[in-house]
Amino acid sequence: MAPAPEGIADGEAEMNVLLIDGDDDLVRRLRHLLEPQGVRVIVAADGLTGVEAAHAERPDLILIDSDLARLSGLEAVRIIKAVRSLAEIPVVMMTAAADPETIKEAVDVGVVDFLLKPSLRDGSGAERILKRLRP
Amino acid sequence: MPIDYEIDRRRRVVRATPRGTLTHQDMIEYQKTVWSRPSLRNYDELIDMSDVAGIEFESPQDVMQLAELSAGMDDPRRRTKLAIVASDKLHHALGRMYRAYRDQSPGANRQVEVFRSAEEALQWLRPPKASRTAKRK
Numbered sequence: 001m002a003p004a005p006e007g008i009a010d011g012e013a014e015m016n017v018l019l020i021d022g023d024d025d026l027v028r029r030l031r032h033l034l035e036p037q038g039v040r041v042i043v044a045a046d047g048l049t050g051v052e053a054a055h056a057e058r059p060d061l062i063l064i065d066s067d068l069a070r071l072s073g074l075e076a077v078r079i080i081k082a083v084r085s086l087a088e089i090p091v092v093m094m095t096a097a098a099d100p101e102t103i104k105e106a107v108d109v110g111v112v113d114f115l116l117k118p119s120l121r122d123g124s125g126a127e128r129i130l131k132r133l134r135p
Numbered sequence: 136m137p138i139d140y141e142i143d144r145r146r147r148v149v150r151a152t153p154r155g156t157l158t159h160q161d162m163i164e165y166q167k168t169v170w171s172r173p174s175l176r177n178y179d180e181l182i183d184m185s186d187v188a189g190i191e192f193e194s195p196q197d198v199m200q201l202a203e204l205s206a207g208m209d210d211p212r213r214r215t216k217l218a219i220v221a222s223d224k225l226h227h228a229l230g231r232m233y234r235a236y237r238d239q240s241p242g243a244n245r246q247v248e249v250f251r252s253a254e255e256a257l258q259w260l261r262p263p264k265a266s267r268t269a270k271r272k
Contacts, residue, residue, distance in 0.1 A: 048195075051232070052195050078228045079229060
């Protein structure tokens with residue numbers, strides 16, 4: 001059996017996060033913050049491949065940008081939540097700015113938390129992601 | 136099959152009206168029944184989802200399979216149009232997903248747009264006034 005990645009206690013299962021975002025810099029940054037904590041980061045660059053990856057990987061948590069190509073973040077979440085086998089996966093939405101209308105609609109669809117993108121770049125948002133994974 | 140359809144030969148449009156709960160099989164059956172008729176191949180299509188109560192949707196592969204099947208039945212000689220009317224936000228998102236898969240499917244030769252209202256869809260399906268005027272001259 002392979003040794004547990006750094007940051008994972010013996011017997012603790014590796015957690016999978018599906019990161020749906022087309023911003024390569026942010027993806028790199030989040031990988032840098034989460035992977036040393038034993039979190040496997042699966043990446044999809046747009047809403048359509050994000051829905052496919054959610055179905056194929058059944059991650060423990062989905063982090064999704066609100067502004068995506070092919071399907072918007074909200075559209076992708078609506079579709080994911082409509083699939084019975086995926087509906088229980090917690091979804092956290094990342095936004096560039098806190099737009100009240102987007103937040104209200106996202107909460108109605110089933111998004112459990114919001115992260116402002118600047119908080120992900122400085123690292124404070126990663127703490128909240130880890131708390132969601134290991135409350 | 137909970138998908139009624141009528142053929143408007145004058146406007147060369149097939150108007151489909153699904154009702155109740157729609158399954159993947161219903162959509163596959165509709166596609167095969169209607170679009171395997173050679174006389175309709177170069178017709179446009181309007182699918183009005185207004186009376187759909189729910190869609191039984193299990194995976195993105197369902198949408199991809201339908202998109203690939205329908206793209207494979209497109210008329211290669213004439214680029215046609217498909218307008219999907221979906222005011223419900225989930226149905227609208229699924230319509231856009233279908234469009235994305237269809238656009239990338241081999242053989243696709245039908246322009247797909249998803250609308251919130253039938254009025255917008257009909258306006259889009261109508262040929263532009265300038266070309267109609269030009270034809271009358």
